[in-house]
Amino acid sequence: MHREENMSISDYSHTIVQYDSKSYRINGNQVFLNSAAIHYFRMPREEWREVLVKAKLAGMNCVDTYFAWNVHEPDEGNWTFEGDNDCGAFLDLCAELGLWVIARPGPYICAEWDFGGFPWWLNNKEDVVFRSYNKPYLDYVDRYFDAIIPIISERQVANGGTVILVQVENEYGYLADDEKASDYMLHLRDGLIKRGIEVPLITCVGGAEGTIEGANFWSNADQHYENLRNKQPDTPKIVTEFWTGWFEHWGAMSATQKTAALYERRTLEVLRAGYSGISHYMFFGGTNFGNYGGRTVGASDIFMVTSYDYDAPLNEYGRVTEKYSVAKKLAYFVKAIEGLLLNSMEGVSIDSLTSVSKGFTVRYRELGNQRIWFVESGKDERETAYLTLANGNTIPVTVKPGAITPVLERMEIAPNVRLTCNTYLLCNEEIEGIHTLIIAADNGERSWVEIDTEQSIQLLGLRPQLMKLSADGKRLTLDNYHFEEPQVISLSIGDKHFQLVFVNGEMTNNTWRLEDHTGIRWALGYLDMDISGDGSIKVTLGRSGNGVLHLGKWDTKAVATTGISPYVHLETPEISMLTSLAVVLSPTEGGISGETPIGFSELGQPYGHILYTCDFENDEDEERTVVIPAVQDIIRVYVNGREQQLIREVGASCVLLKLQPNQTNRLQLLVQNMGRLNFSPFLGEIKGIAGTIFLDGGTVDLREHWQYENKNIHLGQVSKVEPGTAIHRTFTLKDQDRAILVGAMIDKLSINGIQIEVKGYQDGVSFLTLDISSYIRDGVNEIELCYIESPIDRLELIAYHSKNQLNGWHMQDADLLDRVEDQNGEFLGGPVWHTLQFTRPELPEDVHAKLKLRLTGMSKGIIKLNGIDLGRYWQIGPQEDYKIPMAWLQDMNKVELFDEEGRNPLRVRLLYDLQSSERWTYI
Template sequence: MRIRYSILTFILLLSAFTKAHSQSANDHIFPASAVAKPYIDFDSKGFMVNGKRTFIVSAGLEYARIPHELWYDRLLRIKRAGFNCIEIYTIWNFHEEQEGKFNFTGDHDLGKFLDIVKQLGLYAIVRVGPYYCAEWDNGGYPIWLKFKKGLRVREDNKSFEQYVDRFFDHLLPVVFQRQINKGGAVILVQLENEHPNGWGTVMPDGYFKHLQAKALDMGMQVPYFFSGLHHASDPAGDGKLDDDKRPNPWFSTEFWAVWYSQYGAKPGDAELYDRRTWKIIARGGNGYNYYMAHGGSNFGYTNNDEDAASYDYGTGIGQAGDLRPIYYAFKRAAWFSRSFQDVLENSTNASETYKGIAVDTAIKISARTSPAGDLIFLDNPGTCKLSTPLDIKGAEELLAGKTISVQPKEIFPLVHNYKLNDDVTLDWVFTRVFAIVKQANTITVVVDAEAGNPLLLRFNTKDKASSKSTAVKIGSNDVLIDEKMPVANEMPVEYTFTSGPQTIRVLAMNRALTDKTWITETEGKSYIITGLNYVGETSVKSGQFKITAETPLTQKSLQKAILYTDSKGIAFNIDAKKGGQQQTINLSNWQYKNAAVNVASNVSTSTWLKSKDPQPIGADADVTADAWYRAMLNIPSNGKYTLQVKGGGRGQAFIDGKPAAKWKLNDNELTLNLTKGKHTLAVFAAHDGRDKLAAYLGPIDEVDSKGLFGNALIKKGGPFISELGKWYFTSANKKDDVKQGPPAFDTSVYKKYKIGNDVFNLKEGYAWFHTIIPQQAVGTSKLAILFKSVDENATVFINGKQVAHHDGWNQPFEVNITDAETLKRPVELTVFIENYSNEGGIDQPVKINAIGDATTVTNWQLKGGPGDVLASTGWTKPDAAMQMKNEPVFYRTTFSLPPSKGNIFIWRFEPEGLGHGSVWVNGHNLGRYPEKLDVKSLYIPECWLKTGLNQLVVYDEDGNSINQTRIVAEEAAGRTINEISIPLN
């Protein structure tokens, strides 16, 4: 199995990977300790929280990607969508960026975040690592770990485990003090993340046992598991979720809702992920966590190499807090599953019982039965609406002449024999239920139907009910609502009856109105508010119900709304404030500061890291994406020279203070024209994020290193590195074929091969790969063959003779040819590859290096970072000559914002015309540009802005002109805020 760096391949890789490890292998959960069981427990059918059957509807987000001032806002949006839980990573390098310096304050205050979660009545699933993935720089490992000798990650490695333990000593008390049995929000803990070997309760080696022992020793009492459960973009798939052998509920810790390559909503997203959610609900799932429900931002230098500042994810709550169509799909599924959680968390499969309920056999049936009632799901997997009569024994008269319409791809739930209270049971509901809300002496059933569709609900009552509404038909022991949804239904249609001490209220509304319906709990009482785009804070003071409501800036219409208490509905209106947001703020009056002072021959390097060979970025404890290198070159004669050194990222070379060449550091060599004598070489290096190291185990000292590193050589002539082309392959039958040596090259047997292609069809297999190395120049004494990655194991043959073997994918290795006779003519290179899972072949281009004997460049110096970005001195006005410097520069200006007057205006910085770099607003680092998603600008959190003057600093690594940049409005994400007070009496 190998790492491919494309989004599509990663999806395929992880989907297959997680299916093998979490679904068919083990998705078990370790039970809670005895002291925690009364608070969080489970059996094979579901979760129990505080002794109550609870469907876990969880929203993935990262506090590390949200300014702490916005934590409450984002969590409240999640709560308003019906979620009862959040899931987070506790990313290691976010809390221990510098070795031994732990940060749990401000944006890093995990304890405060979890306290807000508890304050809002939400639960928390905490994934403590120590590995995270998450499209985060280095997968969350602190960069200083790369420089620990002998350290191997995610293995039973003493060096690694001692640093994990030290981090856990600071992290775990914050988490464990907030376990649910101690009055906190934490109900589940995940150790490790997406490990190739151990998921669920599987502990294949001492590393897993070490993590378990450490966590238990430090007080972990709630249930826990390793790596994750059922990760996929469609976790239910087409499989069976019930499993008699599984002692715990079915739960997905990563239900991928859209993907990290997307910004904003795309047509069809809401419908697609809505269906995939209902598949979980309908087929016996006991909960799910959307990864992500809110993506956020990669502030500072936290992005990996697949993204930049934005981690919007295209999901329900946008990067700027705006609500997308998929948010409302999340909300409908959440309130339904929570309303019927006593069924869904204690049910068995009843699909066979109800298999003939739909006359149209194109509609598929699944069903759940429990002591609390039954849920039957009508599934239309096709692309056309289906209308079907229903065949239900005992309901023939009720259903006579009626059909149920199921939209394309919809899963339509029916409710049967569901007990609302001791006096009333929902016998049958043939209308979509949005939510059931218990309000003191009233139970409100909110149903969803479009104009002309049936409103059909039958209740059984212990005694004869009563109603003032003629539309409610009262029988001796039953109540019937049997109407068609009115065509003009801008407001809910209300039906009520009384049975025993409680009132049953049915609110019927269309889908557009359920999207604008919010269920809140204030002062221990539940309220329903319908008609508003979004309801934020609510409170009751002095007989007034207070609401903070939001309306998109782009919407100006009057909103008609109703507040439903336990006894009545109170109508009120909101007239959205007039006026919009200024669309653009043009930036001017820029100041400039040289950011390339380190090219000068006389610069002081007394504080720089000094070493024989160049060290990777981060070796000096700097955590930014930028670094400067310096060394002296002693050139014996004029001419063209080639410098070879391993590298990663982008670079620019300077000779004696003057720009010499741009440099792709991954090419590992640079050709320069040099004159005889001594020269100062300065190299500026930068990168766009490190690999997230998905599924990687082992040493990380040379994995995706950035900057310059390793042995540096210089030699007259060159370039000396070239890529091998014209590859061919032929299949082998078995592993032992390698013993016979490669078959003779014949194009009738071998087929053309393109580097990176899979020749094994995602299956185990063996194959021969062949190419010709051209004849080298006379006098070449050594030729290195550079393999960057093969999948998975490789045996290398030169002219038919085995010369090397390498095990492991995504690991560079080198094969040298030093025989003078061999190098006098073209060389046949053949590679036998063993593939054991998923794709297989030669991942990356194979190169040859003919530099041979060369002079070593030693005594290197390293200084990381862009310099003092926020220094107040050294700024000047840029002139025309400074507009394209081809070297790093700082720019600074201010811009003014008017008072928001109760609005939330969303602003973004658009780096038009710039190259690569970072942006600070009022001292806060917005992250890296250019963006890699379908958005050009960087989100500026509203909490980091202020009325009046704001400072903007840009560090452009390429020295491009600043003149085209501007501040732009994201008006679609802006909101108008209204404070409303409604008399309750």
């Protein structure tokens, strides 16, 4: 296949959205893009307005969203753009609220979303090579673009919408450099242009001719900025994904390591480096409803939890967090100094301009004589640094340990009026004809502010307690404590009135900039909110003071009462149990049969559970092993109806079976699709089990007994060996002609002196499964690899003989099975369906409740609400609660749990979240 001739770069020009090396310009105005990453497909449509308005109130002027192909074409040819999937309506709502949009249509989006956004059925297509210049693949991509791009194109700024940038693919630089990626990326670029995209095109992590590249990161802002500047010196630098938190996966710790304090510091590092835009990924994460949580690389079983809370500024339920306050404060600060920030350059003459207290460091950006200083602390507690400037002024600057505080030096806030300030400036604009400065410092802190001008300063009203006015009246210096109550200082300079409003940390959180088609307004304190359909915002944000809203006690038949319990205790739920796995299933009961197991996609089943069954004759052995060479999901192993193993380490597996001697034994494997790879060079893995399974294999932990300079090295331990050093060991095989290497590997590996190509991300450790059968020999074998930075969890050799095939399998959708008693009426354990019915609770109008399900005591499975798939659960942490969208409730509701172990749901509870008594009323 040959790519079509490149389209002219001039085709990218746009009259409304322009750019230079400093910034984007929209309608001729420089704009710092503060973008909120929000995915419409991770929440009900009814929640869009609430989340978007909260983003706007936090100072976000833009929304960044992916478009998920698998959401819009869940089955081939079945397109859905209605209801929760109406992405056009989402873009229209952004426009109504005055929010610009960065559109990211993929086709690959990553996003910790199943298959990176590709539809499951695409994995069944012959000759498709994902994310490549491959005609069969691109034919499907072009068809997807035909459906999705017109929706975006119609809503570009030139067409009355607010789409200002469109992204080409996503993070392709992790797979290949720009030269190797060129044919593929330019096919996608040209495909966007041909379908009407006129706004500038961007990329992230990897570029393409005629596009603007951004960077994705959390730290090392300077390094990423330098890379972008060297690559594209004439384009604005934007953080296309600034990772506000991180995703979580089953069996890991909560991903809450990126604290609000770190978030503030990292944001200031971005501003200090000179970026002209930040996309806060995520600003609101939402939920992986419908089993859409993905799987990523790094270990064998990194499967996403159902929550995509991401520890973001807005949590999974759309509630504000501590990070929301940080994002809002920084966004307001950026808006207040936007012109200076976007036009300033990195300063270089530090020594001639300033000196600072020991234990602190400084950097600055400057525009003429105006500067923004960034004072960084190396102390272990909050201290006051003293910054002496070239003009002799010594400014006290309060900095928390390891934090950064911004300082403004002689910033021109009006013609010939300059502000020097040692803390955050939140507002710098006219409010009802008065030029207003809102100056914020944390609770208990002081601020130092100086205004100098060419004319005399006249104080109006009450004089500040601590102030100094120069003899000529042209310099006013204020030393101010920030109380709980805002303090207002009024003054005039010439015929222009100014007011300085000093707020503390608590009041900063409740300071709001409201902008709509009626103009700009500011409010301090709690407000009521009424967002009407005409785009105006009338807000009242407040707390009802009623404490936690309580739900009454429910059971399956009773309606909600007005008790005092904060949750619903399911004491007598109606239980409908799934088929006991002890029951012998006949192929006539459903499903299909074959010599070998078949995976999910091949069976036409996107998600859920598949039960694999095989009967085999056993001799006098009471124990034998079974080898599953291709394992991509968690497997429960049953023998003769009883669970014996839980296979959690995927890739390949060898497990011990306890059997009945001298009779037929039944092996059953219950597999849940835990999510397809969303970030990997190996997209398109077979979910479930596919291929031949073998009896009588063996396994060796290859982390042990490595040799280096007569030293014995264990890869599961920390060793003093330089990464990349060659190490070796031996292993012995007897009567085994097949072998699989599974675990953490790097790109240099040889067996018996033969080099083996290890594919993956360049210069990185990958979790891989390698068939090394063609390299092994009977007897002693030698393996050599480069030392990997230890410890690693797994490097295992699984060996078996090809003659020991286990054939004759039956596959059935386990989610659809009904209970069947065995001949004695005994339930031996296994999956169970639980159902609970409850009425929609009646709530006061001023209560904005959020509902969640806490699955205490359950094992692993899926949740449904009124037939809607809410996603997977697994009670190994870190997720404990599961979102129940209020928008999806009916007058009478049914919750269904498919529990793999059949555990009793008596401790399962429905709860309101802690903020359910706080009023954020949306109309």
